[in-house]
Amino acid sequence: MLVRRAAMGLRRASTFPFSGRQREQHMSRAEANHIPASWRSLRLPRLEGWPSLALWAAAAACAAVLLLPTVYLVIRAFTASDAALQTLLRPRTWETVARTAGLALAVTAASSVIAVPLAWLTVRTDLPLRRLWSVLTPLPLVIPSYVGAYLYASALGPRGLLQQALEAPLGITRLPDIYGFPGALFTLTLLSYPYILLSARAALQRMDPALEEASRGLGSGAWGTFLRVTLPHLRPALGAGGLLVALYALRDFGAVAIMRYDTFTRVIYTQYRSFDRSQAALFALILIGLTLVLLMLEARLRGRARYDHSAATRPPAQVALGPWRWPALLFCGLVVLLSLALPAGVLVYWLVRGLLAGEALGSLGEITLNSVSAAAISALATTLAALPVAVLVVRRASGLTRALERLVYSAYALPGIAVALALVFFGVNYALPLYQTFAMLILAYGVLFLPQAVGALRAALLQVHPSLEESARSLGRTPLQVFVTITAPLIRPGFTAGAALVFLTAMKELPATLILAPIGFQTLATAVWSAVSEAFFARAAAPALLIVLLSSVPMALITLREHRDRP
């Protein structure tokens, strides 16, 4: 505790708000001047010895498991027929690849346009009902895409609920078609923008207000400061959040299927549906390639800048919106209406209509328990597993750790069915006692969702300046003690955020659950799927609402605690 206090003190005292190269220069100049030589050597011994070994061992184990889908796909792709290769080389295949990449980029851009103003409004301004908007705006993330797209289609379709409501008063008999690219863009953006919102909010909250104050002091206007100081500072947050959004769009199957837009994931599913696993594998490898390209883009966006601050943690000054608060309120209201109220409203409508038609609710108790326990255990396990990876990636930047980071994300764009079949392959052939057990399901969730946990932890670790750990080491703590007493408390918000993300994505996960869960193990997501696939919408409403409500709880609690910590 004392050490932690000392570290906190140090944290306030030292300032390193510089980007990478500048900081190095600063250090060397400082070293040249006064700092004793022994301090310099402090940067080497941290994480040395057995904790370092253990760290590498844990990360290597993670990497091995994460490699399974890719290895499996390569094995399968080798058995692909010549016809499959020809299909691969058709121009149409590459048109689909281009179209998919285009959708992913458009969704990312549109999500940023929604998320950045929302983040700024809810963190930095005197927006009325700020706490409410903070809690509501990240929540669309809890809506499964196969449900969300269905709800949008049935609400906003040419003859959907909206049209039915408008027909009597306005005589509108048909709304414009939302299907195709616009529908896919609209749905995916509204379901995934919270990834950028969450990372942008975190970055804004921790940003050193001195930077903006200096800019204003030097004569820059509010806009100039935002564009020249704030926005560049958000780059890593936009990169990390944008990556998750883009990969979400790449891997998504439910929304693009319902919105009738042919993306590459649909091509892969078509192959699986005609029972051609080899061709599907060949195509899935392209998706991995596309992911690697996105990762390089993100790395470029992130640049070589470092964003750890040990400067003041005082809250930044609030911007008074004045009359601008009305358009701001309208904007927040519109986003929440479309992304949250509309889907939730349709679900409630289905539920009520079903109940009125005599649909029995049935017992969802056991299914709910299954969902929550699987999601909670995988949230904890996955985030713990992500810890060594994140520490290595942030604290031991090298070619090897960069490769490790790419590996973490490489399988993230794969459709769930490909990852699930990969684990079937290895489970059945090499780990039969484990096959189709609860542990296997947790492992599958880990492979699928580790990137989200690594992302959250990485962002948190980047904000903790190494000098804190170094000073604790210099005061005689072992690396493990340093981690437990200094680093862990500081990155706890990142840990809970990562765990909450894994929790809510595990709650809505479908393909791997269907294939890998212990037999007879049903979750809310499988219950929704079972009902929707046979057009029993009323019966789908209750489990879908439960997914939304239960996943909202941790999200809302995290946001509320943020507000308590930094009012």
Add this chain to the structure above:
Amino acid sequence: MRYRMPRRPVLAALIVSALVLAACGAAAPSTPATPLTVRETVEVPVTVPPQVIQETVEVPVEVPADSGSLVVYSGRSEALVGPIIAQFSEATGIDVDVRYGSTAEIAALLLEEGANSPADVFFAQDPGGLGAVAKAGLFAPLPEEILSRVPERFRSPDDLWVGISGRARVVVYNTDALQPEDLPADIWDFTDPQWSGRIGWAPTNGSFQAMVTAMRTVWGDERTREWLVGIQNNEPVVFESNAPIVEAVGAGEIDVGFVNHYYLYRFLAEHGESFKARNHFLSGGGPGSLIMVAGAGRLANGKNEENAKRFLQFMLSPVAQQYFASQTYEYPLVEGTVTAPGLPPLAELDAMALEIDMADLDDLQGTTQLLQDVGVLP
């Protein structure tokens, strides 16, 4: 399992009737997975012809207390088959574990698991999935006493799987836009430009692909390609599955859709008679009037061989066949079962339906290839 003639046919008949009644009665409140209340169908057991009863008494009569277990991989959703599997378990004392998924995914899973699969039975939604698993050599041949219950064309020619229930391809139409007499008898005629922008279809759907496979068998690849191009030229609205097509037709978003017959009845049950869509059964005898089966096979490496056979037997018993007829609105394949009210009887439908072996419907890769060449599939 051997069949014995019942010693006391009257008592046995009573037991069967009671079981059928209990099955239908129990379906409504206690099992949330049944689609409908059974008001119209409670009387059905009374009309079961007596000779059917005599043939099949054994299933409910031989009920041992503990009969081991059974693992079923089901490509049919729990909403459809959950209740009847529960009845099987209750009637036989066999502990049944079911893994639900879509037929294609479950088939892919079985292919990946190979000989190590824990599954005893694969219950599939369409012949394509059964064909893929049969081709991989994972099914064991079924005994004659199971196979002989259904007409030859509704089962595998190699005796590897058997049809359980029938599903008719139909054209669902919007009743505001069209009358039955406006609709053609042959699915070919939908290539006419008058249908431009009015058609909905689901090219990724297994049943649709089975229909295209039937077209290839009957018409040949060239004419099938012409049909696909003709429909493409009419700019059909593309859906992911059958149910949304029926929903869109009911809402008037499109005028007609190519679907399986039973989805309509679920919408009628949920929305009432005012739902503005009805089925049109194509009578031309072409591939548009295909009857496909949902069926099942026994995995050769399954550990519970006897229970798997009993499962298949049960699914072909009057109780189960009646369940499919009245609860999922499908066609029973065993003669003598009564179809749901409002459905044309199978015999009538069969007369105008396409005569085709289900086994001819398993070349899905050829169909996918054609659909991709034409640009219908990505």
